Amino acid sequence: MTRACSDRKLAAYTEGVSLSIKGRPLHTLAPHPNPTENGHELPAIFQGRQPSSMEHKFTSTGIKFWKHRESMESYKAGTGRTVISTHIAPEGRCNLKCSYCSVSERTLHSTIELPRIQDYVTKLRGRGLKAVILTGGGEPTLYKHFNELGEWLLDQGLEMALITNGTQFKRVSDRILRNLTWVRISMNVFKDWEKKIEIPRERFGPQTTVGMSVCYSAENKDPEFLRKVAQFAERAEVSYVRVLPDCMLPQAALIKEHEGLTELFKTLEGSTRFFHQFKIHGAPCQAKCHQSFFRPYLSEAMDPVTGRPGLVFPCDSVVLNEQAQRFRPRYALCTPEEILDYMDGKIPQQFDATQHCTGCVFTRNVDMLDRYVNGREDRFAEYAGTEVHHENFV
Template sequence: MEPIDLYTSTGVKFWRHPEQMHSFLNKKGKTVISTHISPTGRCNLNCEYCSVSKRGPVEEISLGVIKTYISELLTRGLKAVILTGGGEPTLYNQFAEIVDYIREQGLGLGLITNGTAGKNFSNMDWVRISVNYDTINTLLKSTYVFDLGTTIGLSMVYSGKNKQISYIRLNELMDKLGAEYLRVLPNCLPQELDEAHEQIDRWIQDGTTYKGFAERVIHQHKQHRTPPLASCLQSYFRPYLSEYEGGTVFPCDSVVLNNHLSRFDKKYSICPAHKVGDYLDGRILPKFAPFNDCQGCVFYNNNMMLYRFTHGVHEFHKHQDLIKHENFI
C-alpha cells in the first residue's frame, strides 16, 4: 500500500467497508464511514493560501448540535470523525468535551491543526499539523502531548513564502515530532496547477541529498476536475459539517474551491446538522449538480469510482487485508 493511500483520500479505503457500499447501492441510508467536523471558524493565523479566506463573521457549532449530528450518524454506519477547520479546531472552547464525547462513542478520531494553539493532542488516532513559513519556528520550539501509537504527519502548501523553508528545518521538525510523512500540495489555483506540481517534483528531487527527507514526502497531485454527475456520491460516505449558520452539512470541503469562492456558500449546503438523516434517506435533495456547479472538485476519482460501483464494478477482492486508518476515508 502506497503512503498516499494511507494518509490521503484516494478512494482505496472505501473497499474496506462493504456494508456501507452495499447500503449505498441498495439505497438503505447506512452509508457513512467518516465525517469531517469544523467546530469553529475562529483562527489565530492568516495564511495567504487559506482555502476559506473569504469566510464571513466567525461562527461556531454548539456542542449539543455536534452531539446530535454524531448520534444520528452512529445509526448510519459512522466509524470515525476528523476535527478540522473552518478555523483552528483547538480554539473551540469545548474542544476537550468534543474529543471525550467522540471517544466515548467508540469512534476513531483524527485532527487537522496548525499546531500553534492547542498542544495537547492525546486521545487521537492521528494528527496532521499544517506547516508554514511563519509558524515553523513556533512548531520547533513547542512541546506537544501525543499518545503512544498516534500517527503524526505534517502538511505543507508549496506556495509563496513556504518555498523558502529549508529542507533542514523540515527534517528537523519531522524528527522532533516523529512524523511519518510530510504531505506537500500546491495552492489550489486551477490555472497554475500543472506548473505547481512540476515545481514540487523538482523540489522533492533536490531534497534527496538530505538524509531521511524525500522518502517521507508525499506529493499529493490534486487536480480540479468536474464530475459528470447529477449528485455528489461521495457525500453519502463522508459528509462535512461546517460551522456555517451554526452547523450546516456540505458534501465536502472542496466546494470552497468552486468559482474561487474561498468560503462555504449556501448554494452547496445540503441541510442543517439535525437533518442529515433525511439527506441520507433521500428525503432531502442537494440544490446543486456537480456536472454544472463543481468546477473545483478534487474528489473526481472517488466520485467516478462510486459511479462505476453502481454499474457493477468493484474492487473488494483487491483489498481484503486491513489498511492502516481504514475508517478515515
C-alpha cells in the same frame, strides 16, 4: 472515460465566467479529465500518474472505500447505512492568517453549538459512523467546547483525528491527545514558526500517527525552507510531511506548480518522510455527489435562513468552486438536524456536480463510486485480505 462524460466535463468548465480574488484575476478553470483514465490535458510527466503508497496511506484516494462492503452495499441498495466518517469544523476563529487559506472569506466568529454537533454525530452513529475528523474552518482547538466534544466522541467509541495549525496543543486534554488515531499539523510560515508550532510527542498515544502538511506557495518555495521543515520533522519524529500546491490556483497555474514541486522533490532524495500529493481540479461525471453519503462535512458556515452556524456539505473542496474561499450555501446538503433526511433521499441535492463542482479534488472517488453503483467496478476481493492504513478515514 466515456465521450459523454468528457463532453459534460467540458461543458461544466466552458459555461463559467471570469473570476477575481483579492484583486487578482482568475480565469475559468480549464477542463481536465481524470489523469488515470485520460491524461492528454496534462503534461507528459503526469499522464497516467497513479497515487503513491504514501498518498494511499495518508490521504483520501478512494481505496479505503473497498474496506467497507456493508456501507457500499447499503448505498447501492438504498438502505441508508452508508456513513463511514465525517469531518466537523466547529469553529470559525483562527489565530493565524495564511495567504493561501482556502476559507479566508468565512465568517470568523461562527461557532456551532455543542448540542447540535452531538445530535448530528448521534444520528450518524445510527447509520454506521466509525470516525470523526476535527478540522477547520478556523483552528478547531480554539473551539470553547473542544475538550468536552473530543472526550464525548471518545465515549461514543469513535475513532478521532485532528487537523490543526499546531500552536494550541496546550489547550487540548491529555486524554484526547493520547487517543487520537492521527493528527496532521498544517505548517504555516510566520516569524519563528519552528518555535511556536509544538508537537508534544510524549502526549500522544503509541498508535497516533503524527504528520505535517506544507503548502508549496510563494513563501515556501525555497529548498532551504523544506530542509528546515525536514529537520523539524526529524526532531519531532513525525511519520510524514505532505507537500502540495495552493489548491486555490486556477488549473493551469496549479499544474505548473505541480511541475515545479516535482523538480523540487528531486532535491529531497533520501528523505522518506516527504511525499507530493497530486491534486488538480475536476468535475465528476455525474450530477450526484456519491461521496457525500459516506463522509459528509459539517461546517461552521452560517445558515442564511436561520442565521445559525452549522451546515452540512458534501466535502471541503466545494470552497474551490468559483474560487469562493468560503462554504457557499448553494452547496449545502442540509442542516445537521436534517442529515438523516438527506441520507434517506428526502432532501435532494441542490446542485449538479457536473456543472457546479468544477473545483472538485475528489473526482477520482466520486467517479469510482459511480462505477460501483452502476456495476462497472468491484474491488472488494482485491482489498479483502489487505491491510489499509486508517481505513475508517475514507
